[in-house]
Amino acid sequence: MHSPDEIIHQPVRLKIMAALNTLEAKQWLEFVALKSIVKATDGNLGAHLGTLENADYVQITKDFAGKKPRTRVRLSPAGREAFARYVADLHALLNL
Template sequence: MPDEQLDPVIHAQARLRVVATLASLGARDRISFPRLQKLLDMTAGNLSTHLRRLEEADYVQITKTHEGRTPATYVELTLAGRLAFERYTQSLRALLGGTS
């Protein structure tokens, strides 16, 4: 299986960690940006950069809101992102000789 079958948007290590973490949440569940940042042990700037790339691919949805007077940002995996991650993991299993 050629490498180009692995989704290059997800394949970057940091984005793979982001998508895998979000995929562990239930469908339509979201996580706050600070919580995701802490779970992944990433800087805010680094996480923002990778989230922007995932958002451009329509793999994540970012919601900015306020809780009282405090700004809050939430991240969730879109249906397209969830399906892309499933395809990615199936391709990876096939590449490693597992079942597809």
């Protein structure tokens, strides 16, 4: 049995991964909406997203909606697989 993925296991990152996992594979979630879901500050969410992006678990895009800057996030294929493994590892741990 594997131990749960330490990158995902941190509470805010777990909330981020769980929220993004509810979306379709190619669907993006705006930073502002994700911030509201996980109840994090801009800086805190940005730092956790940086960790997840460095692990190739999320993809981040920045563009403009009209004249306003917009940041959007989605799970990468590797992130979707990592989250599925994380959930399976927790199930295995709870079924001992």
